[in-house]
Amino acid sequence: MGQLVVNGLALGSIYALVALGLLMIFNTVQIVNFAQGQLLMLGAFIGISGAVTHELPIALSWIITMAAMALVGIVFMVLVYLPLRGRPPFLVILTTIAMGIVLENLALIIWGPLPVSLPSPVHGTPLRFAGVIISMHQVFTFATLAVILLLQFVLLTRTRFGILMQATAQDLHTARLVGIPVRRTIAVAFAFGAMLSGIAGLLVAPIFLAEPTMGGSLGLKGFVVSVIGGFGNLPGAVIGGLFLGLIETFGARYISSNFRDAYAFIVMIGVLVAWPRGIFGEKISEKV
């Protein structure tokens, strides 16, 4: 029982990271990036290229992956967002789906279809208490999520650039008008969003294996988690992620592991029936 909770929360932390990356981009440009899962896959494979293929130290491979993913985020903005700015949002969303397919096939060409494993950056004997085993990788996963949440909070609320990013997200037109360099704030949102996905990929690859098609379901779960948490709400997404991790783990144990991937959608539909704006959906009130 306790073991299932720990496993569920570890899995949920990864979903939360995918959702945070998705929302970083969504909150800034109001575009749902359906290639978020493929960005995760890309992060996993860049990590594998560094740590396994080129036998770099795993920590260095992490740093390279994070930097590479930030760059990928900016390229993504240039290819997908900038050319379609001001067009109907569904066009941009469709383009993100297309990008996902392109990335998946590129990965297939570069890394092949076979599943590969990435070592965890941490080693050591698992912690044990009261019969519950917590692996070092799980501890590291929780710590990573905590550090990222803290960093994101500090960036967005304690720095001027973060305030400018929030302003860009709330009203792009006015943000330009008051002199905010919106290209830069949007670029940082894309870079950060892609980097968070990449980190999720680095955390997932040591648990499940990495393969080019791994992104599809993980990306969708990041989306589901965001919806559960009230789309746009960061704490909601984290709680939604942990919640989904628990549901999946318990569902696989007590109901059936065949339906593992279906639980996410059952939960999402259930939540939307009960709370159409998601559990933490804010009622947006504006006074004129």
Place this chain on the structure above:
Amino acid sequence: MLKVDDIRVSYGHIEVLKGISFTVEMGEIVALIGGNGAGKTTTLSTISGLLRPTSGKLSWKGEEIQNTTVEAIVASGISHCPEGRRIFPGLSVRENLITGTAARANNKQEIEEDLTLVFELFPRLKERIKQRGWSLSGGEQQMLAIGRALMSRPSLLMLDEPSLGLAPIIIEQVFERIVELNKRTGLAVLLVEQNSAMALEVASRAFVLETGTITLSGIASVLAGDPRIQEAYLGG
């Protein structure tokens, strides 16, 4: 200081500004009045670089700015306080004011000094410093929008319909502050208003814009007595 020279602006095939020219000198309050759809907001958006003119020249402090980016124009001292306030609803009063410093260097001390100046001008904002933008009253939002525009340290403040939707007593207060600011710091103001009576009272010069053309211009107090203005804009 600001010279608008035969500016034409189009939205698609529709020409909204059909070659307008006017100037704003240092330390002056100039009113741009006219009805709905005359092109007043378009004029301000063109000066601030949000729209590009199809022809004509804009010069500011001796330099041509018709192809300059919005950020660079804000940084050079033109600040635009938009119609409908457009404050950031989810940011606090303080954070909203900080967004006004976007085009400046991030010098904490200078920013704090300027926040103090804005709070002296609008003490109400200091009382509401931690409140989110959406929770403010219309008058407070207008003060916040003006405060935000001042945070870029402008030498020309462009105000678009500051009286829109405000109670008369609040309009009075807002205009008092604008005049006070102009007298004390020599800040030039380009004021766009449908409330022409108020605008002509505080401005030194005024222009009347009608469907993209300037039809009348002159000393504000003289224009206020002009029968054409009285009939069209001052309710007889």
